Amino acid sequence: MTDNPETTIAREAAPETRVESRREPDGYAAVLTHVQRDAPERLACARALAQRFGAALIGVGAEAIPPLAAGPATGMVQAQWIAAGSQAAEENMRAAREMFETACAGLQAGGEWQASLDLPVEVMTRASRAADLIVASAPDGAANRYRDARPSDLALATGRPVLVAPLGEKVLSAQRVVLAWRDTREARRAMVDALPFFRRAEAVLVLEVGGPRLEDAHRRCADVASALQRHGVRAEPSAVAASRRTEGEEILTQSWAFGADLIVAGAYGHSRLGETIFGGVTRALLSQHALFVLLSH
Amino acid sequence: MSWRTLALDLSPSGHSAGILQATDLLADRFDATVLALAALRPVNSVASDGYTAGELIALEREKLTDQLNETQAAFWAQVVPGSPHREWRGCVGFEPPASWIAREARGADVIIAAPPAGGILRGASQVNLADLVMAAGRPVLIAPAEGRALALATAVVAWKDTPETRRALSDSLPLLRACERVLVVTIAPRSGQEAAHAEISQIGDWLARYGVASELQVERAHGDDANRLATIIADMDADVIVAGAYGRSRMREWILGGVTCDFLLNPDRCVLVSH
Numbered sequence: 378m379t380d381n382p383e384t385t386i387a388r389e390a391a392p393e394t395r396v397e398s399r400r401e402p403d404g405y406a407a408v409l410t411h412v413q414r415d416a417p418e419r420l421a422c423a424r425a426l427a428q429r430f431g432a433a434l435i436g437v438g439a440e441a442i443p444p445l446a447a448g449p450a451t452g453m454v455q456a457q458w459i460a461a462g463s464q465a466a467e468e469n470m471r472a473a474r475e476m477f478e479t480a481c482a483g484l485q486a487g488g489e490w491q492a493s494l495d496l497p498v499e500v501m502t503r504a505s506r507a508a509d510l511i512v513a514s515a516p517d518g519a520a521n522r523y524r525d526a527r528p529s530d531l532a533l534a535t536g537r538p539v540l541v542a543p544l545g546e547k548v549l550s551a552q553r554v555v556l557a558w559r560d561t562r563e564a565r566r567a568m569v570d571a572l573p574f575f576r577r578a579e580a581v582l583v584l585e586v587g588g589p590r591l592e593d594a595h596r597r598c599a600d601v602a603s604a605l606q607r608h609g610v611r612a613e614p615s616a617v618a619a620s621r622r623t624e625g626e627e628i629l630t631q632s633w634a635f636g637a638d639l640i641v642a643g644a645y646g647h648s649r650l651g652e653t654i655f656g657g658v659t660r661a662l663l664s665q666h667a668l669f670v671l672l673s674h
Numbered sequence: 675m676s677w678r679t680l681a682l683d684l685s686p687s688g689h690s691a692g693i694l695q696a697t698d699l700l701a702d703r704f705d706a707t708v709l710a711l712a713a714l715r716p717v718n719s720v721a722s723d724g725y726t727a728g729e730l731i732a733l734e735r736e737k738l739t740d741q742l743n744e745t746q747a748a749f750w751a752q753v754v755p756g757s758p759h760r761e762w763r764g765c766v767g768f769e770p771p772a773s774w775i776a777r778e779a780r781g782a783d784v785i786i787a788a789p790p791a792g793g794i795l796r797g798a799s800q801v802n803l804a805d806l807v808m809a810a811g812r813p814v815l816i817a818p819a820e821g822r823a824l825a826l827a828t829a830v831v832a833w834k835d836t837p838e839t840r841r842a843l844s845d846s847l848p849l850l851r852a853c854e855r856v857l858v859v860t861i862a863p864r865s866g867q868e869a870a871h872a873e874i875s876q877i878g879d880w881l882a883r884y885g886v887a888s889e890l891q892v893e894r895a896h897g898d899d900a901n902r903l904a905t906i907i908a909d910m911d912a913d914v915i916v917a918g919a920y921g922r923s924r925m926r927e928w929i930l931g932g933v934t935c936d937f938l939l940n941p942d943r944c945v946l947v948s949h
Binding site: 403406407433503505506507508509534535536537560561562563564565566568569572573597600601603604605607608 | 675678679706707776777780781782783808809810811812835836837838840841844845873876877879880883884
C-alpha cells in the first residue's frame with residue numbers, strides 16, 4: 378500500500394502536464410459566508426480558514442423584506458412597509474460590506490462581495506456554485522429566514538460542505554478531528570469533502586458507534602482509515618460498542634476524549650413543506666455549542 | 675488532491691474491457707490503488723412468488739459463485755506484475771448488489787462501472803447502475819466496452835446549476851486537471867442567455883482557481899437539448915463527459931446536465947456522473 382502524497386505531486390508536475398495545471402491546490406479554493414453585522418465571529422472564522430487554505434473569501438450580504446402579515450392592509454401601508462424594510466435591510470448590508478472589506482485586507486487570495494435583497498439561503502445557494510466550503514453559524518436566538526441562513530438549510534440546499542461554528546469566539550484549530558462514520562452516502566460524501574482539513578490535521582479518528590456486530594464496524598473503520606492514509610492523512614480507526622447513550626451523545630463524548638475540536642459528519646435529513654427534518658445524530662451535533670461540525674449532504 | 679483509490683464494479687461479466695482500460699490509465703496516472711468489486715444476487719429470490727424451492731436457489735447460488743470465481747480469475751490474470759496495489763472483493767448474496775458495491779467502495783475516490791447491459795432480469799441479479807449512482811456518494815465513471823476509449827484528452831462538462839452538477843464538477847477535478855482540454859457547455863433558453871453567460875463564467879473562474887483552463891460555451895435551447903449536447907460532444911471528439919445525474923424509474927429516464935437523455939443506456943464514450 379503506497380502512503381506517500383509526494384509521489385502524486387511529482388507525477389502531476391511532470392513535463393507532459395500543461396503549465397496552467399501545475400499549481401497543486403491542496404484544499405478549498407473559495408470559502409463562502411453570509412456576512413451579518415451582528416455575527417462578526419462567523420466572518421472572523423471564515424477569514425481565518427480562507428487564510429489557512431490560501432482560498433478566496435466570498436462574502437454574501439442578503440436580507441429579504443418579510444411580507445406584511447395578512448390583514449386589512451391598504452396598498453399604501455404595503456408600500457410604506459416595503460420602503461421602510463428595504464431601507465433597514467440596505468443599511469444592514471452596507472454595514473456588513475464594511476465589515477467584509479476590513480476582513481479582506483491582507484488576505485492572500487482576496488475577497489469577493491455579492492449582495493442581494495433576497496432570502497439569505499437562496500442567495501447563499503446561488504453564490505455557492507463557485508465555492509468549496511461554506512462557513513455558517515446558528516443565529517443567536519430564534520432564526521428568522523428573512524435575515525438568517527440556517528446552517529441546516531444550507532447543508533441541504535447547496536450541495537457543498539457546511540462548517541457550523543459554535544456560538545461565541547471559538548477558534549478552530551482542527552488539529553485533532555473526528556470523522557463520525559456510518560456506511561451511508563452522506564458519510565461517504567463528508568469523508569471526501571473534509572479531506573483538506575484531514576490532510577492538515579495531526580490526527581484523525583474514524584469513529585463508528587457500532588451496531589450489533591462490532592467486528593464489522595472495525596473492518597469498516599479500518600477500510601476508511603487506510604483510504605485516508607493513501608491521501609496522506611494520519612487516520613486511525615475506532616469502533617465503539619453502542620452504550621446507553623444515544624449515538625449522538627456517544628460521538629460527542631468520544632470526540633471530547635480524543636481532544637477534537639472538529640467533527641465531520643453526514644447531514645441526515647430532508648426538506649418537508651419547507652421545514653428541515655433531521656435525524657437524531659445530526660440534531661445532536663447541531664444543538665451542542667462547544668465543537669465545530671462539518672456537515673455534508 | 676488526486677484520486678488515490680479506484681473501485682471497479684466487475685459484476686457484469688464480459689463487459690469489462692472499457693472498465694479495465696480506464697482503470698489502467700487512471701491507476702497509472704494517479705499512482706492509485708485498485709479495488710475490484712463484484713456482487714451477484716440470485717434472481718429467483720427476487721422474481722419469485724415466494725414459494726421457489728430452496729434447491730433452485732441453492733443451484734443458482736452455486737452458478738453465480740462459479741461466475742464470480744471466473745471474474746476474479748480474469749481480473750488477476752490481467753494484472754501486470756509490479757503494478758500498484760490491487761485488491762479483490764466479491765459477494766454472492768441477497769442484498770441488492772448496488773448497495774453492496776456502494777458500501778465496499780467506501781474508501782474509493784471514484785467508482786468505475788460498465789453501462790447496464792439490457793434485460794430486466796439481468797438487472798435484478800447484477801448492479802443497477804442508477805441505484806449505484808444514487809447510493810454511492812462518489813462519482814461513477816461509466817466506461818463502455820466499445821466506442822471512444824478514455825484518453826484524458828478532451829472533457830466536456832454538461833453544466834446545469836443543480837447540486838448534482840456541482841458535485842460532479844468538484845468530484846471530477848482530478849480528472850479535469852489531467853485532461854488536455856476542458857469545455858463547459860450549458861443550454862439555456864433565449865431569455866436566459868445573459869444569466870447563463872454570467873453563471874458559466876463563474877464556473878470558469880472557479881476551475882481556474884484549481885489550475886484548470888476551460889473553454890465556455892452557452893447554447894440556445896431549441897427543444898431537442900439532448901441531441902444538441904450529443905452533437906457538441908461528438909464534434910469535440912470528447913473522450914469523457916462530466917454531468918450531474920438524477921435517475922428515475924430504473925435507468926429508463928436520466929436527467930443529465932439538465933436534459934433528459936438516454937446517453938447512459940448506450941454511451942459511446944466515458945461518462946462521469948455524480949448525484
